[in-house]
Amino acid sequence: MPPPSDAGLTGDWLSALIPPRRGAAAVAWDLMGRIRRNQVPSGARLRQVEITDEWGLTAADARTVLALLGRLGVVRQEAGGGAVVYRPTTREIEESWRVRGALEGLAAEVAARRIEQAELALLEDAFKAMRATRPPHHLRYLLVADPAFHELINAASGMRRLQALVREARVAADICTVLLTTDRFELAERAWESHAKILDALAAHDPDAAGRAVRAHYHDRSEIWLQRWDALTGAAAKPERVPRRAAVEGV
């Protein structure tokens, strides 16, 4: 389903979500908190008129709220109009991380064999841009800087079908990270370290090391985010997810 229209969003819509948030951005953030806490369940319809009534916004601002939530992936446009909340299940999130790890691990192996100097330079720039992303720009890190780094690797593989599959696979994982994002930035150091390993392996044109580094990166990220998600949803009491027995290292 396509996201809601971008009504009212400026070119740099992410800036609106940096604290202190005002107007439509503050309402969008508030609604995202409710979705995160399951106070607004997955599948619930969000009506423009309810947003204007509850928060006293104009109709245009209410449309901006829905557009912001659509860009964050937590709201989807329905065929007949109207916006519906999408909150992925634990199973969908785990599937999303694992499929990304498998696909992007393959992309890194292929990319390591054929990556050119110009592509490596772009990747280094993307890495620097990631490192330069500081609080409170955590959403920019998650939604722009980190995907840019990985998309460059996938593109360097030259595998078009793989890139399309990754775009499909990443949806649930992205929404999980967005919903769990607080105003802290605690993941950054760890992610920089694993990104540096990926970059080194690609620069050394070492397919095995590149594939391993990407798979380990996603394994690591999925463990962290799924633990948080379990804590949020109380899944630990009723496990929907089976703990892994095998490590991805060496696969």
Place this chain on the structure above:
Amino acid sequence: MSTATPSLPAPPSLSEVVRAFCVAAREGRVPDGSPVRQRDLMSLCGASRARAQSALAILRHQGLLVPDFRGRLLLRLPRPAEVSEIYALRIALEGLILEVSIERLSDADLDRIQGVFIRLRSAIREGRWDADRAETVAFNGLARIIRWPMLVRMASDLNHDLSSSRLLLGDLLAMPSAVREGDHTDELWHLVRTRDTSAVHRLLRTHLERRAAWVLERLPESASD
């Protein structure tokens, strides 16, 4: 006194029409990118109009004919780079299906699945199914059991995307057993039962890379990237 009526040759069946077209495409008698019309199939093997129409629908569904902006159907031979990519993706995604199965299926689950594998292998040996299709069905079954619908859809789509190669190369039934390796299923299954993830990945990769090489060697040269 009775007079013998000379018997007319039976019109070609639908599968014969499709096969005749695939042979013509393989041999380059129908150039890659050229339009294919109902009357081309009729003149190729004497098919009736209705049968030629059905054959066009099959060839289109399997991806060997693609419509252009004018609504014509053009021959599109599978590109080697696309076939290589699909097999590489199969190695990654089918490897993931087996890995997750090893992690979470019980021995009783694996017993049930083994029964399905045995039936599929019989179908391959008897020539009723080609190995690619049977294995993909088996993997889809595993993916459904582990209940990851996106992975199932991706695996199914990849299988469908190999349809045009399968059709063009005569459904791969002519694939020699050294490549088809009916027995690799036993070995793969043994490794799944012993829950040896690394060995499963290695065997699957070796097997599918060999199969991809077999297909790539036989694709017509005109199917350039």
